[in-house]
Amino acid sequence: MTTDDARRPSFWRRFLGFAREIWGVMRRPSAIFSLGVLVLSGFVAGIIFWGGFNTALELTNTEAFCVSCHEMRDNVFQELKTTVHYTNRSGVRARCPDCHVPHNWTDKIARKMQASKEVWGKIFGTINTREKFLDHRLILAEHEWARMKANDSLECRNCHSAESMDITRQSPRAAEAHQRFLFTGEKTCIDCHKGIAHHLPDMSNVPGWQ
Amino acid sequence: MTSKLRLTIAAALMAAFSTVALAQSFSALRGSTPLNEETTPPPLTPEMNTSVREPRSYPEQPPVIPHSIEGYEVSRRANKCLSCHARTRIQESQAPMISVTHFFDRDGQTLASVSPRRYFCTECHVPQHNVRPPVENDFVDIDTLLKVKGPDSGARR
Numbered sequence: 420m421t422t423d424d425a426r427r428p429s430f431w432r433r434f435l436g437f438a439r440e441i442w443g444v445m446r447r448p449s450a451i452f453s454l455g456v457l458v459l460s461g462f463v464a465g466i467i468f469w470g471g472f473n474t475a476l477e478l479t480n481t482e483a484f485c486v487s488c489h490e491m492r493d494n495v496f497q498e499l500k501t502t503v504h505y506t507n508r509s510g511v512r513a514r515c516p517d518c519h520v521p522h523n524w525t526d527k528i529a530r531k532m533q534a535s536k537e538v539w540g541k542i543f544g545t546i547n548t549r550e551k552f553l554d555h556r557l558i559l560a561e562h563e564w565a566r567m568k569a570n571d572s573l574e575c576r577n578c579h580s581a582e583s584m585d586i587t588r589q590s591p592r593a594a595e596a597h598q599r600f601l602f603t604g605e606k607t608c609i610d611c612h613k614g615i616a617h618h619l620p621d622m623s624n625v626p627g628w629q
Numbered sequence: 630m631t632s633k634l635r636l637t638i639a640a641a642l643m644a645a646f647s648t649v650a651l652a653q654s655f656s657a658l659r660g661s662t663p664l665n666e667e668t669t670p671p672p673l674t675p676e677m678n679t680s681v682r683e684p685r686s687y688p689e690q691p692p693v694i695p696h697s698i699e700g701y702e703v704s705r706r707a708n709k710c711l712s713c714h715a716r717t718r719i720q721e722s723q724a725p726m727i728s729v730t731h732f733f734d735r736d737g738q739t740l741a742s743v744s745p746r747r748y749f750c751t752e753c754h755v756p757q758h759n760v761r762p763p764v765e766n767d768f769v770d771i772d773t774l775l776k777v778k779g780p781d782s783g784a785r786r
Contacts, residue, residue: 502700591680592696595723615700619707628712629742 479531482514490540491515494552498617511578518574518616519563557620564609572608579608658763676756682725683757686770691753698756703749710750711743 478484486492496515499505504513520530546552546559567574581601586594600606610627613619622628662668676697683693701709713722731747732739747753 590678590697600721614702614707614709618704619702622707627718628707629715629717 479534480516480520482516485515485519490546490552494546494549495617502616504616513578513616517578553620557625560613560620564613567609568607575608575612671760674758674760677759686768694754694756696756698751703751708748708750715743 486496499515504518506512540546544551546555581597584597586597589597596611600611601608613625659668676699677695678697680696682695685692698710703710711727712718713724714727716726718724719726727743727747729739731743732741734740734744735746
């Protein structure tokens with residue numbers, strides 16, 4: 420190992436020099452630590468940062484986190500409890516993040532950025548009473564429908580896949596509808612299955628509900 | 630005692646006895662459990678989902694629903710039934726359209742869409758469960774009735 424200390428331009432102004440210095444440090448072989456130690460510590464730091472980031476995301480990705488807000492707990496969560504996605508014969512449950520946060524890193528972060536808007540909602544109290552929630556509900560639902568329409572109902576398909584559907588085991592109406600519109604790609608789950616997890620908003624201006 | 634009072638007492642006694650008689654003959658739902666105890670209700674059965682339309686007992690009967698309606702919302706805000714049974718929806722759903730009587734208001738005027746008095750579908754239409762009825766139904770429909778040869782069957786014609 421060698422040192423390049425003598426070549427350092429110590430006369431530069433501080434703010435310019437700093438950047439330069441960092442760059443220098445990056446390119447320059449270390450005088451004190453061995454390459455092995457450096458690689459290892461970089462690795463460890465990476466794990467800690469990534470892990471911490473990951474943990475933070477995982478924490479905000481639980482149902483307990485969602486229902487920690489009364490807006491979520493008193494409205495949508497109560498309604499979810501009566502549906503097939505909360506209790507059913509197979510005992511498999513869908514939780515809020517299963518349907519509302521994609522299990523995919525890039526999508527996940529994009530979604531988290533959008534979610535900062537919710538914190539504003541909390542501060543400004545857009546839906547802090549049942550009445551306000553009901554007045555606002557169509558707008559919120561439309562956001563979700565648009566999102567699911569755009570990603571071809573990705574969240575639903577994480578659990579239900581069209582490829583694994585055995586229509587001979589489905590009810591006649593389901594088999595018929597899926598064959599005509601789902602397998603042909605004409606429609607996606609959310610086109611036909613609105614309101615499967617919560618009560619519906621006022622549907623009088625939603626196409627297909629008159 | 631006046632005859633009026635006597636009549637009243639007689640009527641009251643008759644009412645009392647007939648209630649007892651009713652309670653006995655309609656005990657099938659609660660079985661032999663005494664009135665002051667709670668029965669264990671039988672487990673709920675799944676709604677039938679055959680999609681095969683059931684016969685109607687008389688022409689004005691609201692047809693029973695041959696499919697499951699579990700989780701279908703019918704409220705002031707949304708009507709899941711109409712998303713399949715409305716006039717504009719039947720091409721996609723292949724469901725029978727709500728008949729024209731569903732468009733009539735109580736004065737017989739035909740409205741543009743379903744009449745408010747026909748909006749809450751499950752007031753009249755009900756899904757079916759595969760259960761043995763605790764009280765047998767001895768309803769006889771008109772065709773069966775017309776075939777019965779009573780002593781006065783000649784006089785009827």
